[in-house]
Amino acid sequence: MVTASSDNTARVWDAATGKPVTSPLEHQAAVVRAAFSPDGTRVVTPSLDKTARVWDAATGKPVTGPLEHQTAVWSAAFSPDGTRVVTASIDKTARVWDAATGKPVTGPLKHQADVVSAAFSPDGTRVVTASWDKTARVWDVPLDTRTLEQWSVIAERSLFVFSDGALVRRGPNPKPKSAK
Numbered sequence: 001m002v003t004a005s006s007d008n009t010a011r012v013w014d015a016a017t018g019k020p021v022t023s024p025l026e027h028q029a030a031v032v033r034a035a036f037s038p039d040g041t042r043v044v045t046p047s048l049d050k051t052a053r054v055w056d057a058a059t060g061k062p063v064t065g066p067l068e069h070q071t072a073v074w075s076a077a078f079s080p081d082g083t084r085v086v087t088a089s090i091d092k093t094a095r096v097w098d099a100a101t102g103k104p105v106t107g108p109l110k111h112q113a114d115v116v117s118a119a120f121s122p123d124g125t126r127v128v129t130a131s132w133d134k135t136a137r138v139w140d141v142p143l144d145t146r147t148l149e150q151w152s153v154i155a156e157r158s159l160f161v162f163s164d165g166a167l168v169r170r171g172p173n174p175k176p177k178s179a180k
Contacts, residue, residue, distance in 0.1 A: 002043050002057075004031040010045045012057050022060025027051065032074060037082040042099070044085050046073035052087045054099055064102025069093065075117045079124040084141070086127050090114035094129045096141050109139050 004010045009024035010031045025031070029049035036043055042063055046052040051066035052073045067073070069089035076087045084105055088094045093108035094115045109115075111131035118129045120141075130136045 002034040002036060004034040004045060006030040008047075008049075010034040010043065010055075012043060012055075012060065021058065022055075025053070025055050025060055027053065029072075032072075033076065035077055037078045037099070038080055039082055042078070042082070044076040044078060044099075046076040046087060048072040050089075052076040052085065054085060054102065063100070064097075067095070067097050067102055069095070074114070077119050079120045080122060081124055084120070084124070086118040086120060088115040088118035088129060090116075092131070094118040094127065094139075096127060106139075106141055109137070111135065111137070 001013050001015050002010060008027050008029055008031065011024055012021040014021055025043065025045055027045065027047035027049045029047055031045045031047045034043055034045045036057065041057055043055045043057050044052055050069050050071055050073065053066055054063040056063055067085065067087055069087065070091035071089055073087050073089045076085055078085055078099060083099055085097045085099045086094055092111050092113060092115060095104060095108055096106040098105055109127065109129055111129065111133050113131050113133035115129050115131045118127055120127055125141065127139045127141050128136060
């Protein structure tokens with residue numbers, strides 16, 4: 001099992017013996033929740049220190065760098081296949097991350113007030129977020145495992161661009177007109 005604490009740590013415990021499995025999973029501020037990945041090999045911990053972290057459940061070592069927000073992270077959950085993590089923050093956003101690299105998979109999922117909870121749909125194709133703005137929103141999320149940076153590189157090389165709301169073929173660079 002895993003516990004979260006206001007002492008700035010989460011802890012993984014052996015349920016049969018009650019003894020710790022790893023050293024404490026440390027943050028710089030209170031850890032507000034902790035959850036296992038679907039296969040039980042990793043743990044995600046959202047914290048008031050503006051980060052969530054992904055840990056190896058057997059060793060207690062970080063799997064990725066910090067998943068950073070502008071303010072406290074209130075919730076975090078793995079996708080059903082364990083490849084992504086969704087975080088919810090009081091910075092009015094939720095974010096979807098690659099669980100192996102810690103890189104963002106989507107841009108911020110924005111609300112008008114604190115986002116206090118986020119979870120994946122059972123098939124992993126959607127995220128639902130709940131906010132103090134009195135809304136819950138459902139977002140489509142890509143199943144592709146490429147990061148936002150990788151998609152940006154692909155977009156820069158694309159033959160097509162969006163222009164005035166329509167997909168149009170990118171034209172050749174215009175040649176300068178010679179002066180007469």
